[in-house]
Amino acid sequence: DSGVTQTPKHLITATGQRVTLRCSPRSGDLSVYWYQQSLDQGLQFLIQYYNGEERAKGNILERFSAQQFPDLHSELNLSSLELGDSALYFCASSGTAAAAYGYTFGSGTRLTVV
Amino acid sequence: GENVEQHPSTLSVQEGDSAVIKCTYSDSASNYFPWYKQELGKGPQLIIDIRSNVGEKKDQRIAVTLNKTAKHFSLHITETQPEDSAVYFCAASSAGKSTFGDGTTLTVKP
Numbered sequence: 001d002s003g004v005t006q007t008p009k010h011l012i013t014a015t016g017q018r019v020t021l022r023c024s025p026r027s028g029d030l031s032v033y034w035y036q037q038s039l040d041q042g043l044q045f046l047i048q049y050y051n052g053e054e055r056a057k058g059n060i061l062e063r064f065s066a067q068q069f070p071d072l073h074s075e076l077n078l079s080s081l082e083l084g085d086s087a088l089y090f091c092a093s094s095g096t097a098a099a100a101y102g103y104t105f106g107s108g109t110r111l112t113v114v
Numbered sequence: 115g116e117n118v119e120q121h122p123s124t125l126s127v128q129e130g131d132s133a134v135i136k137c138t139y140s141d142s143a144s145n146y147f148p149w150y151k152q153e154l155g156k157g158p159q160l161i162i163d164i165r166s167n168v169g170e171k172k173d174q175r176i177a178v179t180l181n182k183t184a185k186h187f188s189l190h191i192t193e194t195q196p197e198d199s200a201v202y203f204c205a206a207s208s209a210g211k212s213t214f215g216d217g218t219t220l221t222v223k224p
Contacts (some may be wrong), residue, residue, distance in 0.1 A: 002157065033211070042216035043158070043203060056211045090157050100207065102148045105157030 003027065006091050006106035014114055018079040021109045023091030025072055029104070031055070031097055032074040034066055037088040037108070049074055050097040081113045116141040118206050120215025127194050128223050135218045137204035138186040144206040147180060147187050152201045152217070162189070194222045 003026035013019055025032050034046040045058035049068035060066075063081075068074040078085060088110050092103035117140040127133050139147075145166040150158035164171045164178045164187065171178050175194075180187040191198055199222045205212040 002159070004157075035214075043214040045211050045213065048211055058211065092157075100146050102150075102160035102163055103158075103212065105150075105159065107155070107157045 002104050002106060004091060004093050004104050004106035006089075006109050008109060009107070010110050010112075012112045012114060013081060015081055015083060017081050017113075018077065019081065019111065021076040021078070021089050021091075021111075023074045023076070023093075023106060025074070025091075025093030026104050029093035029095050030072065031094045032068055032072070033092040033094070033103060034060075034074070034076050035090045035092065037090060038086075043090070046076070055097055078111070083113050086111055086113045116144060116206055116208060116213040118204060118213050118215045120204050120218060122218060123216065124219045124221075126221045126223065129194060129196060131194055133191045133194055133198070133220055133222075135189045135202055135204065135220075136186060137188070137206075137215050138184075139206035139213075140185065141206065141208055142185065144208040146207040146212075147178070148205050148207070148212065149176075149178060149189050150203045150205065150214075152203065154200075158203055191220075194220075196222050196224050198222050 005024040007022045030051045033048045036044045046060040048056040066076045088108045090108045092105045120137045148163035151161045152158040175192045177190045201217045204215045
């Protein structure tokens with residue numbers, strides 16, 4: 001157990017629907033990062049939050065949004081889902097805002113859009 | 115933005131042999147270079163890292179080298195074992211985020 005908790009582990013939903021992925025960071029970590037892992041694209045950075053504030057943004061679609069709550073857990077919301085959104089979504093946490101230390105990854109949420 | 119290229123995409127070695135994975139990066143501001151190992155069904159796990167003020171770092175059978183001038187860094191695994199079989203990712207970090215390479219699938223044959 002890495003200390004980063006992601007729920008649910010698996011999610012199957014239909015095109016056009018909206019889902020919410022949840023992440024609880026490792027105890028004491030203030031930064032949360034979201035990554036998308038598709039079969040042919042490796043790990044794509046989506047967004048970073050630090051202590052409740054958005055710190056960095058990657059190739060996150062406008063249909064996707066995220067937030068970090070006062071208790072530091074984070075949610076990634078995916079709406080108007082398309083078949084191409086099927087992927088593994090990883091949350092990672094670290095103790096700092098700068099990416100100067102390694103991340104601790106959760107075990108991911110596998111999203112299947114049918 | 116940062117671009118990280120990783121080679122090879124697949125690597126097969128005999129148990130006991132060495133394995134080398136190479137990455138190049140584009141952003142000269144990147145100053146932290148972690149390597150992650152991802153086993154089937156799990157999230158990536160940090161195995162070793164190196165900072166831009168260091169040229170080489172070793173941890174038992176794993177070593178990483180960094181050439182800042184050429185903007186490339188490499189992972190070396192010696193005396194490979196079947197349990198080293200996994201996907202390995204390099205990353206280059208700056209401005210608050212890590213950019214990952216596309217991964218190398220390492221297979222160690224007994």
